[in-house]
Amino acid sequence: AQKITQTQPGMFVQEKEAVTLDCTYDTSDPSYGLFWYKQPSSGEMIFLIYQGSYDQQNATEGRYSLNFQKARKSANLVISASQLGDSAMYFCAMSRFTGGFKTIFGAGTRLFVKA
Amino acid sequence: GAGVSQSPSNKVTEKGKDVELRCDPISGHTALYWYRQSLGQGLEFLIYFQGNSAPDKSGLPSDRFSAERTGGSVSTLTIQRTQQEDSAVYLCASSSGLAGVETQYFGPGTRLLVL
Numbered sequence: 001a002q003k004i005t006q007t008q009p010g011m012f013v014q015e016k017e018a019v020t021l022d023c024t025y026d027t028s029d030p031s032y033g034l035f036w037y038k039q040p041s042s043g044e045m046i047f048l049i050y051q052g053s054y055d056q057q058n059a060t061e062g063r064y065s066l067n068f069q070k071a072r073k074s075a076n077l078v079i080s081a082s083q084l085g086d087s088a089m090y091f092c093a094m095s096r097f098t099g100g101f102k103t104i105f106g107a108g109t110r111l112f113v114k115a
Numbered sequence: 116g117a118g119v120s121q122s123p124s125n126k127v128t129e130k131g132k133d134v135e136l137r138c139d140p141i142s143g144h145t146a147l148y149w150y151r152q153s154l155g156q157g158l159e160f161l162i163y164f165q166g167n168s169a170p171d172k173s174g175l176p177s178d179r180f181s182a183e184r185t186g187g188s189v190s191t192l193t194i195q196r197t198q199q200e201d202s203a204v205y206l207c208a209s210s211s212g213l214a215g216v217e218t219q220y221f222g223p224g225t226r227l228l229v230l
Binding site: 033091 | 159160208217219226
């Protein structure tokens with residue numbers, strides 16, 4: 001069975017510093033995709049970054065990068081130069097490659113950025 | 116439209132009543148997902164539609180929950196004989212349906228409160 005684990009219920013980071021949000025996953029599928037979404041207090045879900053299981057390079061999108069360690073089954077999100085607007089819930093998610101159904105989400109990590 | 120829209124944005128109902136939640140996906144997107152997010156929790160997959168294929172209903176929590184998608188576009192999630200534990204935010208997402216694993220674009224959600 002597929003499973004996503006986010007072990008950090010809450011994280012604090014100083015503005016302008018980098019922060020790593022942990023995500024580990026479990027799947028027997030050889031092909032899968034990993035996602036990170038941000039959910040501000042307004043409730044909308046905002047796509048941040050995607051990593052395919054066969055991608056050789058770690059995904060990057062602006063200040064977001066995904067530290068993908070396939071052997072360890074981890075897909076940590078790194079946010080560089082944190083901003084106050086980064087304060088939000090962050091969800092790690094996984095979908096099978098052979099059909100985007102039943103995406104599994106982790107429980108989330110709430111990030112607080114301090115001024 | 117420019118994004119996924121959902122209506123109503125908020126719904127308060129009495130226990131035992133039926134409710135209908137609507138989702139209008141991004142134009143041209145053939146894949147549509149429904150999720151439920153209880154207070155302070157991650158997302159729980161409910162149902163997935165892809166084109167004309169039979170939907171994946173494996174996440175529906177009980178037979179009180181049903182969903183349909185008319186004309187491959189708008190979807191309606193129906194909850195019959197609502198219970199207090201149905202209170203949650205119901206999120207809809209769509210994706211292009213062209214690839215196996217895709218970014219899902221989320222609507223703003225419907226906040227359901229069952230009294």
